[in-house]
Amino acid sequence: MNVPKIVEIKDIIKETPTVKTFIFDWEVTEETPGQFMMVWNFHDEKPMSLSLIDPVKGEIGFTIRKVGKFTEAIHELGVGAQLGLRGPYGRGFEIAGSHVLAVGGGVGMAPLAAFAEEASRKGVDVDLISAAATQNELLFMDRLNRTSTNLRACTDDGTYGFCGFGTDLAQEVLESNSYDMIVTCGPEIMMKKIADLAEEYEIPAQFSLERYMKCGVGICGQCCVDDVGWRICKEGPVFWSDEVKLITEFGKYRRDAAGRKEPL
Numbered sequence: 001m002n003v004p005k006i007v008e009i010k011d012i013i014k015e016t017p018t019v020k021t022f023i024f025d026w027e028v029t030e031e032t033p034g035q036f037m038m039v040w041n042f043h044d045e046k047p048m049s050l051s052l053i054d055p056v057k058g059e060i061g062f063t064i065r066k067v068g069k070f071t072e073a074i075h076e077l078g079v080g081a082q083l084g085l086r087g088p089y090g091r092g093f094e095i096a097g098s099h100v101l102a103v104g105g106g107v108g109m110a111p112l113a114a115f116a117e118e119a120s121r122k123g124v125d126v127d128l129i130s131a132a133a134t135q136n137e138l139l140f141m142d143r144l145n146r147t148s149t150n151l152r153a154c155t156d157d158g159t160y161g162f163c164g165f166g167t168d169l170a171q172e173v174l175e176s177n178s179y180d181m182i183v184t185c186g187p188e189i190m191m192k193k194i195a196d197l198a199e200e201y202e203i204p205a206q207f208s209l210e211r212y213m214k215c216g217v218g219i220c221g222q223c224c225v226d227d228v229g230w231r232i233c234k235e236g237p238v239f240w241s242d243e244v245k246l247i248t249e250f251g252k253y254r255r256d257a258a259g260r261k262e263p264l
Ligand SMILES: Cc1cc2nc3c(=O)[nH]c(=O)nc-3n(C[C@H](O)[C@H](O)[C@H](O)COP(=O)(O)OP(=O)(O)OC[C@H]3O[C@@H](n4cnc5c(N)ncnc54)[C@H](O)[C@@H]3O)c2cc1C
Pocket: 036, 045, 046, 047, 048, 049, 050, 051, 062, 063, 064, 065, 066, 067, 068, 069, 070, 071, 072, 107, 110, 111, 209, 210, 211, 212, 213, 214, 237, 256
């Protein structure tokens, strides 16, 4: 649906000091983990991944980190406040195999939480690595403990779980387990390292990419990536390893709102 649907915030979960999840009543039909929606606060509109897709309760949710003007304004809203939602858009994660490793960094855990729940419903075992800078920034620990066969947390500063980056823990886990697939979302530097590990261990992987988006529906060309010219909003945001290899800017740079290159 390309016209925003005006909805009321049904519930708000304060996940961490900088992250909140906003829940809405929504008739779930084709929504897939890894897809995003354009969230409109009547001043501006920004892409957000679906972090909750509950077809039984008829709910969807977005998990939003406060980083700038738009997200600060969203964080100010209370239950009952209205927002416009457009979507779902893009290509989400494919659920394949019977044993999957999911690696999320920071708010990149948002689509992976929805993925883990959907994969569990389909009988797939998901081993999850949730990485954050520090303990109080770890997302969804209680929620994902109910879903995942094996949830491991890691923090850069060692305040909880494994001390180090998610990629270090992923390497350790890959040494002692076999997987049919890896899925990942988080800082692109982290995902580039996961791409290298997936190649080394010969495991197909899916990556959820972020680029500056305006229309969200493939018209404006803002989120095109170099060489292949794919639109992240349309051909992505989720890409397989063999596709990501063709995106020459992956792990190196992205473009700002004016199309200027900015290093990652
Ligand atoms: C497909 C997709 C899914 C996303 N999912 C989530 C999510 O689940 N949770 C979450 O917290 N954030 C998510 N983001 C990022 C989110 O859209 C930006 O953090 C948000 O737009 C920042 O707006 P701001 O005004 O608060 O901050 P600003 O100060 O405007 O920007 C802060 C940072 O956000 C990036 N950003 C700003 N505007 C956009 C835009 N229109 N499109 C893409 N990036 C932008 C900027 O490049 C900058 O790095 C997603 C982005 C994409 C492309």
